[in-house]
Amino acid sequence: MNSISKALVPIVLLIIVALVLVGGMTVIVDAGHVGVLRTLGAVQTEPLDEGLHFKKPILDQVELMDIRLVASHAEATAASRDLQTVTTQVTTQYSLNGALAPTTYQRIGTLPKISTTLVEPAIQECVKAVTAKFTAEELVTKREVVKQQIQEALITYINTTLKEKELENCIQIANVAITDFSFSEEFNRAIEAKVQAEQQALQAKNEKLKRVTQAEAAAAEIQLASDAEAYSIEAKSKSRADAIEREAKALKQSPELIQLRTIEKWDGVLPRFNGGGVVPFLDLDDAFKDGANARKEG
DSSP states (O other), rough: OHHHHHHHHHHHHHHHHHHHHHHTTTTEEOOOOEEEEEEEEEEEESSSSEEEEOOOTTEEEEEEEEEEEEEEEEEEEETTSSOEEEEEEEEEEEEEEEHHHHHHHHOOOOHHIIIIIHHHHHHHHHHHHTTTSSOOHHHHHHHHHHHHHHHHHHHHHHHHHHHHOOEEESEEEEEEEEEEEEEHHHHHHHHHHHHHHHHHHHHHHHHHHHHHHHHHHHHHHHHHHHHHHHHHHHHHHHHHHHHHHHHHHHHHHOOOHHHHHHHOOSSOOOOOTTTBBBBOOOOOOHHHHHHHHHHOOO
C-alpha cells in the first residue's frame, strides 16, 4: 500500500499542475464586458469580446471592463445669477466604448477610476458654470433648459479632456438627470412668503371680481325693472292717448255726445243768480226756433 501511494502522488501532482496550467490558459469574458489583455504588464490594443479566450499562462492577465450603462452621482454647490446658494444633485448615465477599452484602461484606468477622476469633476464644473447663468427661481421653473445645458456642457468638457489624451468618444454620455435642487433657508422662506402673497393677491382679485359681478348683476336687475316700468308707462300713455284721440273724434262727429257728456258730469245742482232762484236748463235751439216762428206770424 505504501508503494502504491508513493506511486500515485506524482500522478496527482501532475494532474493538479495540468489543471492549473489549463485554467491559466483560458479566460471567460462575461456579457456586457470586454477583456483588456496585459502581457507582462503591457496592454494589448485589441479588446477581448464576450466568450472564451486563450492566453499564455503566468505571462498574460486579463482585466474585465464593464461597457454597460452605469450611473455616476455628484453634488455641486454654487451661486446662482442672483447670488443665491444652490446645491444641485446630478446623476449622469454613461458607458464605455468597448473598442477603446484597452487604451482607456491604459491612460485613465478602470471604470471606478474614470468616474472619480473624470466624470464627477466634470459634473461639478459644468453644474457650477450653468447655475451661474440662471436665477434661483429660474433653476426651478426652467428645469428642462438647465438640464439640457448641463448635459451639453458635460459632453463638451469630457470630450475636450479626452482629446488631450487622444481618447475622443471613449465615454458616451447617455443622459443627465437633475435629481434635486437645495436652496438656503432664507431663500426658502422668501419663496414661501412670495407664494403666500401671490395666493392672497389671487384671493383678493377673486373676491373683487365676485363683488363686481354681483354689483353688475344687481345693476342689470335694476335696469331691467326700470326698463319694464318705463315700457309699462309708455304703453299706458299710448293707450290713453289713443283713447282720448278716439273720444275726440267721436265728440267732433256727434254734438249730441257732447251734451250727453255734459249731462253725465252734472251733479244735479242748478246754478243760482242774485235775486232769483235756480235757472233750469234751457233748450236754446228750441227758444230760438219759437222766437223765429212768432215773428213770422206777427
